[in-house]
Amino acid sequence: MARSVTQARALLVERIGPVATISLAQLFGTSLWFSANSAANDLMRAWHASPADIGWLTSAVQAGFIIGALGISISGLADRFRASSIFVCCAIAGALFNACFAWFADDVASGMAFRFLVGVCLAGVYPVGMKLIVGWAPERTGPALAQLVAMLTLGTALPHALKVAGADLPWQWVIDASSVLALVGALMIYVLRDGPHLPVEPRAARRLPASTAKPPHVLDAFRHRGFRGAALGYFGHMWELYAFWTIVPLFVSRASLATSIHAGGVPGLSFCIIAIGAPACWFGGALSRRIGSAKVAAGALAMSGACCLIFALGWRNLPPVALFVVLIVWGASVIADSPQFSALSAQACPRELVGSALAIQNSIGFAVTVVSISAMTHLFELIGLDAAWLLLPGPMLGLIGFAPVLRRSDVARR
Numbered sequence: 001m002a003r004s005v006t007q008a009r010a011l012l013v014e015r016i017g018p019v020a021t022i023s024l025a026q027l028f029g030t031s032l033w034f035s036a037n038s039a040a041n042d043l044m045r046a047w048h049a050s051p052a053d054i055g056w057l058t059s060a061v062q063a064g065f066i067i068g069a070l071g072i073s074i075s076g077l078a079d080r081f082r083a084s085s086i087f088v089c090c091a092i093a094g095a096l097f098n099a100c101f102a103w104f105a106d107d108v109a110s111g112m113a114f115r116f117l118v119g120v121c122l123a124g125v126y127p128v129g130m131k132l133i134v135g136w137a138p139e140r141t142g143p144a145l146a147q148l149v150a151m152l153t154l155g156t157a158l159p160h161a162l163k164v165a166g167a168d169l170p171w172q173w174v175i176d177a178s179s180v181l182a183l184v185g186a187l188m189i190y191v192l193r194d195g196p197h198l199p200v201e202p203r204a205a206r207r208l209p210a211s212t213a214k215p216p217h218v219l220d221a222f223r224h225r226g227f228r229g230a231a232l233g234y235f236g237h238m239w240e241l242y243a244f245w246t247i248v249p250l251f252v253s254r255a256s257l258a259t260s261i262h263a264g265g266v267p268g269l270s271f272c273i274i275a276i277g278a279p280a281c282w283f284g285g286a287l288s289r290r291i292g293s294a295k296v297a298a299g300a301l302a303m304s305g306a307c308c309l310i311f312a313l314g315w316r317n318l319p320p321v322a323l324f325v326v327l328i329v330w331g332a333s334v335i336a337d338s339p340q341f342s343a344l345s346a347q348a349c350p351r352e353l354v355g356s357a358l359a360i361q362n363s364i365g366f367a368v369t370v371v372s373i374s375a376m377t378h379l380f381e382l383i384g385l386d387a388a389w390l391l392l393p394g395p396m397l398g399l400i401g402f403a404p405v406l407r408r409s410d411v412a413r414r
Contacts, residue, residue, distance in 0.1 A: 009193065012188070019133060021189075024188060025189045025192075026155065027155045027181075028182055029087070029186070031158045031159060031181045032118050032121075034156050034160075035159045036061075036115060037246065038162060038171075038267065040054045047108060051250055051377050053108045055246060056108060056377075057111055058373050059370050060113075061116070061118055062242065062373065065363070066119075067119075067123075068119065068121065069359045070363045072127075073356040073357075073360040079354075083128045083131045083194055088186045090121040091124075092182075093117075094118050095183050097118045098179045098182070099175070099176055099179045100114050103172055123362075126362065134197065135197045140289075141343045142296075143285035145285070145343045146282060146284055146286075147285060148339065150278040150279070150281035150282050151278070153335050154278045156245055157275035157277075159174065160268070160274065164267045221360075226347070227345050229344075229401065229402055229405035230297075230344035231361050233405070235365055236396070236398015236399065237398050238366065238368045239369070239391070239394030239397075239398070241369070241394075242369040242373055243375075243391055244391060247387070248273050249266050249267070250377075251388075252270055256320070257269055257323065269324070276328050277331050277332055280335065281335060281336055284300060285339060293343045293344050297340035298399060298402060300334075303329070303333035305394075305396060308392050309392060310326050311326050315388070345358060345361055376390055
């Protein structure tokens, strides 16, 4: 058994590559995130749910993620145990809770409970996946994290594609497909294990003499100006990102785009708008090698803000095709900055705090999304597509908070 695992690991490293393997595992694991949103119309019929109720299901995942990320960051678990072990255990548990949602939830309240547990498990998949990337490819963090977030984006869009592919199947089967994919991702990371960098040595740490200086706390990362500025930009980006992903099917449906653009109905168009973020992340990662992560992050954040403004101003007058183009560009730019903010944060904080610092940055960022998702879905019920205005402060404030990092990067590259 051990020999076969070793051979499989060598195959993954030599043929596929560790970064590609982690990215694929991330794709499969994060398909759990929006699995319920792919069945939004079915749930609204079966449970007599409203758009705000669907927002609560998404917010439950975000809340679970926050609790889980805070737990592994403040406790130091993210840096005291092997990242691969945390990923595997959390992906398996998340797959089980996701399946329980499909078959045992019968109303919004019970659905929220299972979705909350899925979110807790995702805290051991997404930020820990970033640490795995740093452990295998620390010399190209920006492009590697871009590839990872690209797979997160595809994972987010994947349930919509599964819905299109299984349009005649019960919605529970579509959600179960996400659970199966998460189990495949867990198996891939179990075989790959941790990279040679950022090793975990808890036993050695316990043998440190009493006179040794107190180890740094995760909150010490915020004392570094580079980390603090990147985190502020990331928080502004998060205000917009998940609320946008949550509301995309409702935007498409309310704007009647599916009647003019025939691409799999609302699920098909939603998949296109979200999934376009994956190649945008790859392009941003490649561009970061030439102009730096700071400029890529700032440019994408400004572009997503501009798309938000154009959509809010023009949805009444723009023809369906033009409105769809705006949503496509918005879907590309709204996520392209995320890996660059994470790369800047990872580079700016002490190496021994990378796992915990990224986890707490994620937990705060996702706390922001709980507020924006809830406000967005409730406002959508009241004023419809004009609710897009609510997303605009995210990019604006994010750019203001990130400005010092951008200025320093310009000086450093001259």
